[in-house]
Amino acid sequence: MRFVLIGPPGAGKGTQAAVLSERLGVPHLSTGDLFRAHLAAGTRLGRAARRYLDAGELVPDELTDDMVRGRLAEPDARDGFLLDGYPRTVRQAGVLADLLAADGTGLTAVLEFAAPEEVVVDRLLGRGRPDDTEDVIRNRLRVYRRQTAPLLATYADLLVTVDAAGTVAETAERVREAVAAAADPA
Numbered sequence: 001m002r003f004v005l006i007g008p009p010g011a012g013k014g015t016q017a018a019v020l021s022e023r024l025g026v027p028h029l030s031t032g033d034l035f036r037a038h039l040a041a042g043t044r045l046g047r048a049a050r051r052y053l054d055a056g057e058l059v060p061d062e063l064t065d066d067m068v069r070g071r072l073a074e075p076d077a078r079d080g081f082l083l084d085g086y087p088r089t090v091r092q093a094g095v096l097a098d099l100l101a102a103d104g105t106g107l108t109a110v111l112e113f114a115a116p117e118e119v120v121v122d123r124l125l126g127r128g129r130p131d132d133t134e135d136v137i138r139n140r141l142r143v144y145r146r147q148t149a150p151l152l153a154t155y156a157d158l159l160v161t162v163d164a165a166g167t168v169a170e171t172a173e174r175v176r177e178a179v180a181a182a183a184d185p186a
Helices: 013-024 031-041 044-054 061-072 090-102 117-126 134-148 168-183
Strands: 002-006 028-030 081-084 109-114 159-163
Touching (some): 002 013, 028 061, 044 061
Parallel strands (some): 002 109
């Protein structure tokens, strides 16, 4: 099973991906984790990404593409994965489609985690992180709407929307139902 997880910051993608990864027996591939692993290992890609991260800029698509390409080639991702944080743009969705087509595969579904803006703002403020101010959070949500939300139209045929406004357990049950429906669309 190959899933892309899409949703605004604070919608619970990471929390639900951890549960789903264990249940399905496929790796949760988070771009944040990929960046941290490459930075820690001092790889060529990590050193290139550090320049952007240290300047507070987004890592260019090409570097992220290369990190994801390498991770998808690892044995544990051959039979499935949960992609969290990639693709972020329509261009990256094209790169992912090409990568999967080259392996003769495709995505099972795209899970959209939908939650009202006030819910995700409250969740993120509740984490207590110093960089999670309301202004920063609302800006991240604007960036999501501008850069990532257009993917919903790109993936319209694969899209399964999950109401992520409830508790972790309620959302996990909705995710379970969405995955079951996507795996057996009959």
